[in-house]
Amino acid sequence: SAVISQKPSRDICQRGTSLTIQCQVDSQVTMMFWYRQQPGQSLTLIATANQGSEATYESGFVIDKFPISRPNLTFSTLTVSNMSPEDSSIYLCSVAKPGEAFFGQGTRLTVV
């Protein structure tokens, strides 16, 4: 199994500012995943973060807007840059182990 600590759990931010979300895993994992869940929607994959290489972004997401760091096998950050109200969502990190995926509790972001 895996336990993921994600913080902050929620934040209210001014438009134009940036927020960095952190995820700490209790075991080493090769890949970490960052998702966005807009209000009333399913999860959308933003990017896959591998340690020691650039993150791989899904269509519609770019590194300038969502820079990701992966300094080691247990930690990753996602930054939401130059925020606008449209970025108000829940952001989740996830890891996949054989047979199951595990999720952080999510960061509920509100941009005002």
Next chain:
Amino acid sequence: AQSVTQLDSHVSVSEGTPVLLRCNYSSSYSPSLFWYVQHPNKGLQLLLKYTSAATLVKGINGFEAEFKKSETSFHLTKPSAHMSDAAEYFCVVRISYQLIWGAGTKLIIKP
């Protein structure tokens, strides 16, 4: 291409009656299939998973799902709904380490 279709965006049942949440998938590979539940303002919780063992999978809180390859379905059922089952339910297909999410089904329980 892989995809997941949850056939109902909302399902409303009375407390004590059966629950059926429908999920169909499309996959070129032998998939692993999951159902996750998300209660309001809570994190995602794994209900159950199918990973090529028994086709009838039992999960937590009395839920179960049956993998039917011929119908490419993985419907979630529960014999008797409880008020605490009110939540959003997601059907997920896993291909290697990639997860493909259904749009979600909101389960409403009427007293």
